[in-house]
Amino acid sequence: MFRRIREDIGCVFNRDPAARHWFEVITTYPGVHAILWHRLNHRLWGWRLKWLARWISMFSRWMTGIEIHPGATIGRRFFIDHGMGVVIGETAVVGDDCTLYHGVTLGGTSWNKGQRHPTLANNVVIGAGAKVLGPLNLGEGCRVGSNAVVLKDVPSGATVVGVPGRIITSEVLEPTAQDKKIQAMAKKLGFDAYGMQKHMPDPVANAINAMLEHIHVMDKRMEDMRSAIKSLGGGVADLSITDTDTDTDLSQSEIISTFQKYEKTELNQEGVSNKDLSNRAEKEDESDK
Template identity: 55%
Template sequence: MTFLRLREDIKCVFERDPAARHTLEIITCYPGVHALLLHRLSHRLWNLRLKWIARLLSNLGRFLTGIEIHPGAKIGRRFFIDHGMGVVIGETSEIGDDCTLYHGVTLGGTSWKKGKRHPTLGNNIIIGAGAKVLGPIHIDENARIGSNAVVVNNVSSGATIVGIPGRPIEQKEGDFEQESVLNPSGEFQPYAEVASLAGSRNNNTESIDQLTQEIAAKLDFLRERIEIIEAKTDKK
C-alpha cells in the first residue's frame, strides 16, 4: 500500500509540475513529497496515540522542508504541495483526493477552542500561492482559490475565489476578474494577480488623478485671489 501511494505521489508530480524531469529528482529534490511522506508516518503515530513522537516527527519535517503539517490532519491521495515553503496545515484540517497547494498557503483555525476549527477540502481543489483558508469551512470539489485570497466562508463546487475577503467570480467572457485567474484556454492560474488588488490599484490611481485635479483647481483659485489682492494693494 505504501509503495502504491508513493508511485501515485510521483505520478501526480509529473502531471502537475512541468519542471519535473525524472523519478530520482522527485524523490530527492521535492520538499512537498518529503513532507507528505513524513506526515503519513506521523499521522499513523498520532492515531496510535503516540502523539508526542508524532509531533516531534512533524516538527522535524517542518525543519527539513519548511512545510508544517500537524500529524492530526487528514490528507487524501495524490496530494501535491508545489514549492512548499511556508505551507501550514492545521490539526483538524481534512483534505480530499487530487488536491494541490502552492507555497505560502495556510489552512488555519479561527478559534482557540478544541474541536473542529480548520477547513475541509473536497476532491480536486487547487489553492494558489499565499492564500489563506480559515476556520471550519467547507471547500467543495473542483473549487479554485486564487493567490493571496483570504477565504472564511464555505465555497461551492467548481467556484473560483479571489480577493480579500474571498469572493466568487462570475465566469463571463472579457471579465477582468476572470481573465486575472484564468489563462486563454480557461485553465486556473495559481500565480495569477489577485483581481481585487488589481481593481483596487486601478481605483486608487483614478482617485489620485481626481485629487490632483482638485488640488490644481484650488491652486489656480488661490493664485487668482492673490492677484486680485495685489492689484487692490497697488491702487492704494
C-alpha cells in the same frame, strides 16, 4: 498505499513545469517528502501510536520546513510547491488534487477539541502566504490568492483575495475562443498557479480610473466657475493645458519661463488678473494728473 505514493509523485509533473524526472522529484522536492512522511504518520496516528507519529512529524518538519499534524486528513494527489512555512492543523481536511504554496496556514481559531481547522474540497489552490483560519469550508475548485486571509466559507469555483478575504469571482464566465485556447494550454501545463485567475481585478488600474473620473468632475466644476466669473464681468485667463509628452524632458529654462507665464496671469481673489490690475492702476494715475 503504493498507488497513492505514485500519484503523489506523479502529480508534480502536472503542476510544476520545472520538474524534469522522477529521481529529481523524489530526492529534491520537500513538498513530496512532507506528504510521504505524513502518509506514514497518519497511519500511525490511526493505530493510536500518537507519540511516534508526532515525533516523526517533528523530524519531517525539521527536514522540510513543512508542518503537517499527523491527525490531518489529506486526499490524493496533494501537492505542496516550495513548501517552506506551510502549516496544516490536526482537524484539517484536504480533498483530492489540491495545491498549496509556501507560507500557507490551515489553522484554527479556538481551543475546542472538535473540528477547528478548515475543510478543503477537491481541486482547491491556495496561493503563497495565504491563511485559512477556522472550521470553514472551501468549495470545489475555488482559488485563494496570495497573502489572503480567509475567515468565512467560500463557494465552489470562487476566487478570494485580500485581508480579510473577499470573493471577487463566483460565476463561470462564458469563455471566448482565445480563452479556450488558454484553458487548453493551462490544462496541458497545469492550472492557475498561486491562486491567480484572468478575471482578478487590477487595483492599480482601478485607482487610476478613479483619479481620472475625479479629474473629469473637477474640470467640469472649474469650467462652471469660469463661466460664472465671466458673467459677473470678471477677467479669466484663457490658459490651455500643454500636452504632456512623457518622452520629452523640459529644460530648466523652459520650466522657469512656463512658471513666469502662469505667474503673470495669476488671478487675484476677485477674479481679475494681475496684468489687468496694473493697467487699471496706470490709467487712474494718468487721470489724477
